[in-house]
């Protein structure tokens with residue numbers, strides 16, 4: 001089952017049918033350990049709609065309102081390598097190798113709903129940054145109790161020049177207005193994602209593809225439940241949370257995003273998150 005947070009209400013896609021739940025509050029709806037069964041119980045002929053295209057064409061909101069968005073880092077070997085490279089001249093590279101091997105994961109605060117755009121929105125690059133990349137990340141949707149109730153797609157927009165200058169600048173490299181995109185929907189499921197699931201990134205510029213790559217979620221070094229356990233150890237989340245699980249796709253060092261670039265991030269079973277660069 002998939003849920004889209006739209007201007008018309010919550011659009012549910014289930015077994016080739018679409019349903020519109022008009023009077024739901026996102027924060028209450030998503031923070032529910034029994035969300036699958038409770039949503040199934042709400043679907044009936046009265047809220048079934050034949051053609052969702054006009055709803056999906058109007059702005060799809062990001063599937064986040066009062067939830068905090070956190071992120072884990074250096075969870076894939078490629079991320080460790082890329083970051084060692086970008087910070088080797090400034091002496092910060094050892095930290096990435098250490099956190100890749102450590103029991104405690106890297107976790108950082110990424111964004112709020114109001115700094116985040118949805119499918120079709122514009123992500124931003126910082127004006128004081130010279131080297132910028134999208135990070136396509138499987139994103140967990142977690143309730144207050146720490147239960148993973150769904151999966152969505154996240155873009156952890158990152159300034160490599162600022163992070164590379166000094167790892168202590170990470171919050172500035174990662175968190176700013178328009179620093180994240182989430183969407184287009186949440187896949188609600190009680191089962192883990194298939195190990196064969198792929199994450200794909202494609203970047204188009206002036207009608208030409210300037211970057212594309214893919215990675216399997218089976219390449220992630222950590223157990224997703226363990227990362228959630230660390231996040232919830234000493235933080236409570238009254239509205240639940242979203243957790244980006246790290247990037248395994250790192251463009252080569254000569255690549256930087258430009259204004260109007262089109263970013264497509266696809267995760268099997270969830271969909272494609274599309275954004276342009278402001």
Ligand code: DO4
Nearest residue numbers: 073074075079135246247
């Ligand atoms: O260590 C810095 C950030 C890592 C990150 O965002 C990632 O690996 O995806």
Ligand code: MG
Nearest residue numbers: 135156246247
């Ligand atoms: Mg990241």
